[in-house]
Amino acid sequence: MNGSNAARGKQAVLYGILVLVLLWTLVPIFWMVLSSFKSSADLLSTTPKVIFTPSLEHYIALFATSNLWGYIQNSLLAAGISTVIAVVLGCLAGYGLSRSDFRGKHHVAFWIISTRMAPIAAVILPLFILFRYAGLLDTTAGLVIAYLTFNLPFAIWIMNAFFADLPPALEQAAMVDGATKFQAFWRVALPVTAPGIVTTAILCLVFSWNDYAFAVTFAGPDSQTLPIAAAQLNTQTGLNWGQLSAIGTIVVLPMMVVGLAVRRYLVAGLTLGAVKE
């Protein structure tokens, strides 16, 4: 029938475009992962090699000569803790802001998000001084707080937007049924905005995980993160592409796992949200 032919034709075109888009996105990553298993000679050959004898030398070298586990842990800790704090506080403040009504409310909202626009190189010095007096230099706690400077405003602002989109009717219904305001927040508003919370958390995690500028400034030998480890491979006598590919692969892998795990939840949550009306 015409209808299903057209539908199948459309799907074919869609998947064709999808393949192109996937190529654009994945070829660099695929190449990087592939390269991490090549010997140094194969890596630098002038004609790209797709067939080669794999070698684990870069991974071994990475784990042997550098404190890679430490870096991974530091990155996870700093990014993870900062994300959790930002999301929790962001939900609280975002809800409070969206449900309150006072003059200058949108000015406050704008101020909140403007704190995230700080030009990095310029704020490093005052933040450094602040951290120094608080004894937070070279600590993971310091990094967590440094990341909060951009995660917190982001979380507040996004959750504010999500809560603002939520009609108060649902919470009011709950309160009619005897819930306190906080319970209305906790049991009604929060679950419905779950997709927004997950999106916010993912983004906060990404921004923290990827940070280089703050890590260089505030982290010390004990609290160094993965991006620093990667940049370190740019030595005076050579850029160790092999180890760099390996680090890149290590960086992308947990995110891929997290992404896969949370993805189903998020898509389900998104479509669930669509049906709420």
Add this chain to the structure above:
Amino acid sequence: MWRQFEGTTLNFISENTAPTVAIAANLDKFMELTGIQVNILQLELGALVQKAALDIGSGEGSYQVLYADPYQILAPYHEAMADLNAFDGDENLPSIDRGIGDFIPTQLAAAGRFENEERLIGLPYDCPTMIWMYRKDLFEKYGDRMSQDLGFDPTPTDNSTWEQYYRIADWFNENVDEIPYGTGHQARQYDSLMCDFSNILWSYGGDYFDNETVGTLGTVDPGPCVLDSPEALEAAAFYKKLLGIAHPGSTAWDWNALDEAFRAEQVAMAPNWHEFAAGDEAPESAIRGKVGYARLPRGPVKSTSMWGGTGLSINGESPIREQKAAWLFLVWATSPETMLMGLKSEVGGGTPTRGSLYELPEVKKAMEPPSDLPNMLTYDAVSKAWDPENIGLRPKIPSWNECDTAIYTEVSRMLVGDKSPEQAMQTAKRYFDEAQSRVKTLASGPATSGRA
């Protein structure tokens, strides 16, 4: 004497260079000797400069041992560096093995002092120097034809000129298929371009400033910039001509990328840092045994080779006790044994900054192929380069970073066709002079007396 600071922890911040890698691999020896724990933080240079500046400027002093790049850290912050003569002369502390005279004099001045002969603020730690690397196998193969066509013997000697270098490179471009280009350069818009250009600038008799000690001791006020002199303009014009026939990737290459291209047989010759010899002669290198090393060619005036070494300094902002512990580390790290170990190390390969080490039989033996210590194959080339007349020392002034940025930006624009050599040099001179007048204020902050 060595164990008096047992239990202390030191923080050493360094660029990720060969000697530091070797030392990091052998830290347990220092621990055994002194009971001092050393944490090494290796960063790439820009990040290192930023962290060191914050640490010194804020008075934090948490990094007691500094890899003090003479131009980016030592010159601006010379006042904050501890005077090492005090430690060397202290009878309760170990003194420099074989005395201070064992360090190569030009390197000691460049890495260890600023403006003032009396104060010693660093001990020379590494000494990469630019030399002429070339595929001697290709020179042998085509030598006769080249001599015929060019009218001179292309084999690099002390008398080879840049003009000849140009013609050799051009000849390779035209006549040799197995290698795409005759010459490659580290002409990325970065320090590397400044280094590559400076060699030619000096060889033509040009310079950044008309000041005798600006490169060795350095100074706060070098006088006006002389990049608009006829010699400098001639040098710039030649450099543009040379890069015109060089491998097009040159404008994107720093020294690492250049070496990769050289090893991948993309260029027949390259002016690069001598310490790359270790990698070029490594077992897995495609060009091992095929590389010749010579001093850089002469210009109309002389032959100069850019020196890129650094010294270790002690942070004057740290508590005095930690400074003394740091002194122990400095003495150990620059000792003949440690330097020899670094030279021989598998992970390292940096060449020593001490003259006496080059006299050792095993080191001398390594100067001829086949060699256990491939960096020594370059000794003939670099040793002459370290003489006061030949060494290429860039200006050691507090405003150097700005001037450096100015020169490599303008030369880069010249190379990509944006500007003529005259325009580039004039603009650079303008920025140099502007930076000088402005930075004088930044450099003369309140004098530090060194925290106790």
Add this chain to the structure above:
Amino acid sequence: MAATPAAENQSRRQPKNGGPRISLEMKMLLPVLFLLALLSLFPFLYIIFMSFNTVSMIGGISFDFAGLDNWTRMFTDEVVGAAWLRGILYFLATVGLELVLGIGMALLVHELVWGKNLALSLLLLPMFMAPVIVGLLGRFLTDGTYGLYAWFLNTTGVFQQDILGTPSSALLAVILMDVWEWTPLIMLIVLAGLSSVDQATLEAAKVDGAGYWQRLRHVVVPAVSGIVVVALLIRSMDAIRYFDVIFITTNGGPGNATKIIPIRLYETAFRFFDLGYAAAIGLGMLAFSILVANAFVAILKRRGLAR
């Protein structure tokens, strides 16, 4: 469901202890705002102070009052001016491309019947790589000697020159690297918006015979335009400040082709140690971001979507 008077009274009821009437919302909001202020006001005021001084870090941080010197210098500095122009060009190119491609990708994934989850997870990957690593990977792929892309472009004859060594292609290359990394961000946010478009209206439109593009124009676009502006705003904030990719690939070259304003800021602060001037430049960048954000918020408000 209309709010009943009883519920409304409950929400305005006085707390039992008869203390000051701080609503729950305020209790949730104020402490967090306080923390935020702590983290952001001090640096902000400090930078303003720095911009009116010559700041030195030698022997302790010292300030030397310089009045408007840094500011007049900034407005007459041709290097900074050029960096701004390039910065804005870079900004428009990256955000523009990311917007178009991000919306396109979101629409694509949204319409997929099979493998939606998988496609989404894969397409999000670039976002999870640190810009530093993306830059290094970009260098690895475009290097003339062993780069995969360079080899491909060279052997197919499309582009024979050195990618990062030629000014025009270098700028294009770093723009594409940024687009590669951040398009997934736009896609993610727009997809969230697409998923909450009112299904009922869409169905009604289909029943009325509206084709795909008509439904897109008349139902979907109005519904998600708010979200799209949010995505734009989030990306724009960072597009003007991030410089890791350019820093690690071309460092502003060749011939200054890729020297955008955040790179100049970093140089001024941490290579030249001219912190007072850097503060002025930084404030200029902040002003730009605020202007752009204001524009976006105005658009949101016009559509009644900003609260």
